[in-house]
Amino acid sequence: MQLYSFFNSSTSYRVRIALTLKGLPYDYLAVNIRTGEHRTTEYVQHVSPSAAVPALVDGALQVSQSLAIIDYLDVVYPEPRLIPLDPVQRARVLELSNAIACDIHPINNLRVLRYLQDVLKVTPEQKEAWYRHWIHEGMTAVERLLVLHGHGTWCFGDSPTLADVALVPQIANALRMGCQMDRFERAMAVHAFASAHPAFAQAAPMQQPDYTS
Amino acid sequence: MQLYSFFNSSTSYRVRIALTLKGLPYDYLAVNIRTGEHRTTEYVQHVSPSAAVPALVDGALQVSQSLAIIDYLDVVYPEPRLIPLDPVQRARVLELSNAIACDIHPINNLRVLRYLQDVLKVTPEQKEAWYRHWIHEGMTAVERLLVLHGHGTWCFGDSPTLADVALVPQIANALRMGCQMDRFERAMAVHAFASAHPAFAQAAPMQQPDYTS
Numbered sequence: 001m002q003l004y005s006f007f008n009s010s011t012s013y014r015v016r017i018a019l020t021l022k023g024l025p026y027d028y029l030a031v032n033i034r035t036g037e038h039r040t041t042e043y044v045q046h047v048s049p050s051a052a053v054p055a056l057v058d059g060a061l062q063v064s065q066s067l068a069i070i071d072y073l074d075v076v077y078p079e080p081r082l083i084p085l086d087p088v089q090r091a092r093v094l095e096l097s098n099a100i101a102c103d104i105h106p107i108n109n110l111r112v113l114r115y116l117q118d119v120l121k122v123t124p125e126q127k128e129a130w131y132r133h134w135i136h137e138g139m140t141a142v143e144r145l146l147v148l149h150g151h152g153t154w155c156f157g158d159s160p161t162l163a164d165v166a167l168v169p170q171i172a173n174a175l176r177m178g179c180q181m182d183r184f185e186r187a188m189a190v191h192a193f194a195s196a197h198p199a200f201a202q203a204a205p206m207q208q209p210d211y212t213s
Numbered sequence: 214m215q216l217y218s219f220f221n222s223s224t225s226y227r228v229r230i231a232l233t234l235k236g237l238p239y240d241y242l243a244v245n246i247r248t249g250e251h252r253t254t255e256y257v258q259h260v261s262p263s264a265a266v267p268a269l270v271d272g273a274l275q276v277s278q279s280l281a282i283i284d285y286l287d288v289v290y291p292e293p294r295l296i297p298l299d300p301v302q303r304a305r306v307l308e309l310s311n312a313i314a315c316d317i318h319p320i321n322n323l324r325v326l327r328y329l330q331d332v333l334k335v336t337p338e339q340k341e342a343w344y345r346h347w348i349h350e351g352m353t354a355v356e357r358l359l360v361l362h363g364h365g366t367w368c369f370g371d372s373p374t375l376a377d378v379a380l381v382p383q384i385a386n387a388l389r390m391g392c393q394m395d396r397f398e399r400a401m402a403v404h405a406f407a408s409a410h411p412a413f414a415q416a417a418p419m420q421q422p423d424y425t426s
Contacts, residue, residue: 049357050312061301065315068307075300087288088274094281099263101311102278106319115346122333133328144262 001026004047004055006033007208010105010169011066012054016203017165018070022077030210033110067101070162082162092149092156096163099145100170104138108173128177135179139187142167146186153193160194168194172204214239217260217268219246220421223318223382224279225267229416230378231283235290243423246323280314283375295375305362305369309376312358313383317351321386341390348392352400355380359399366406373407381407385417 003019003026005012019026031037031053038044038051048055048064055064056072063069074083084090106112108131116122116130150156155163171191174181181188194200205211216232216239218225232239244250244266251257251264261268261277268277269285276282287296297303319325321344329335329343363369368376384404387394394401407413418424 044357049361050308050316050354052316052354061304063304063308065308065311067311067315068304071307072300072304075303087285090288091274091276091281091285094284095263095276095278098278098280098314102280102315102319103263103265106315107325111350112320115343116333119342119346120329120333120335120339126333129332130328133332137324141263141265144257148262 002029002057003027004029004031004043004053004057005208005210006031006038006053007205007211009033009053010173011052011101013169013172013203013205014066014165015054015056015069015073016208017168017200018073018082018162020199020203021080021082021160021165022073024073024077028209030208032210067097067162070165074162080159082160082165084156084161089156092145093161093163096142096145096155097166099138099141100166103141104134104170107134131177132179135174135177139174139181139184143184143187146190150186150190153190155190160197160199164190164194164200167191168200215242215270216240217242217244217256217266217270218421218423219244219251219266220418220424222246222266223386224265224314226382226385226416226418227279227378228267228269228282228286229421230381230413231286231295231375233412233416234293234295234373234378235286237286237290241422243421245423280310280375283378287375293372295373295378297369297374302369305358306374306376309355309358309368310379312351312354313379316354317347317383320347344390345392348387348390352387352394352397356397356400359403363399363403366403368403373410373412377403377407377413380404381413 001024003015005028033053038053044051050064052064054066054069056069063072070082074081084093113127116127146155152158154160155167167187168191214237216228218241246266251266257264263277265277267279267282269282276285283295287294297306326340329340359368365371367373368380381404
């Protein structure tokens with residue numbers, strides 16, 4: 001298996017956690033999205049039509065979109081399962097994962113921040129306020145979901161699921177950007193516990209071959 | 214079953230299509246997101262912790278996030294199946310669905326456009342350019358995915374999947390906002406075919422009880 005990844009991309013981070021939790025070895029193919037390597041004709045034509053990281057190659061299959069990749073891994077390599085089979089547990093895990101993957105991450109990712117800066121010419125303070133606003137909105141919803149439905153040491157129970165796989169990179173991003181996260185008590189407790197897990201630690205940005213400070 | 218929905222919300226529209234395709238009757242509970250009904254304490258505490266539409270109630274389960282809702286419906290009411298079981302077909306469907314649900318819709322939804330307008334004080338022209346930019350970026354990726362992997366009259370084959378359920382509302386939005394969509398030939402062909410399907414037509418904004426022009 002090959003994973004096209006950027007160390008600091010939180011969607012790549014999600015897939016790295018899933019691969020590591022499942023004990024699946026992979027070649028790490030670094031794509032520097034800061035310098036636009038994901039936009040080259042070569043990459044778009046042959047790897048990711050979405051012009052994005054991550055992208056997974058598994059035999060004849062080449063697929064992009066982190067949640068689609070993790071669902072694929074969960075179907076083909078089900079141990080340990082990250083998306084529960086029970087309909088209600090599954091709904092809870094996907095609800096939280098999508099609250100992060102749809103409602104938080106896309107609005108604060110690199111290309112949007114660059115548009116704000118380069119096209120709309122916002123000030124650094126306005127850009128920072130934007131980032132914090134969507135973290136606050138989105139994490140408030142995530143925290144409510146965890147308080148209502150969460151249990152155990154992970155988001156939902158005593159083993160990691162896709163919800164944890166989505167949560168940890170998002171919180172890591174928010175902390176890196178200096179957001180005040182203490183108020184999200186349950187989310188931060190899961191983050192502290194999960195970050196110390198070997199698979200999560202191994203998948204962290206600083207442990208990747210393309211890491212730069 | 215009850216569905217909390219707003220006629221013009223494309224994520225509500227997705228769930229309405231799924232419910233109608235599966236022939237599942239439901240009570241339509243209108244939530245006006247333009248006037249902030251999704252932000253009332255009552256709604257957030259008792260219906261959607263994410264303060265968003267859609268939200269589904271099915272017996273004891275209350276769940277938000279359109280893709281989580283549709284996955285739940287697909288597990289519990291599998292006919293007709295919208296997310297294929299075959300791992301590769303499934304990956305293709307989820308890849309395209311997430312390319313819309315994560316990479317296009319969230320950046321152009323009401324709350325983001327309002328932030329641009331009310332907080333960043335962008336001009337109407339800048340807001341329109343923003344909208345068109347993300348439609349163009351996102352639909353370029355969607356079109357590439359369809360050209361590479363699409364086949365049949367629907368996105369992937371001869372029956373509707375989650376990919377069509379995500380695509381039709383997104384294109385309807387883009388057309389309503391006056392985006393130039395002709396260049397996305399394959400996507401527009403699927404849209405034309407799918408929009409005429411009774412379940413898609415019945416789920417359209419204009420057919421909803423809370424529709425206003």
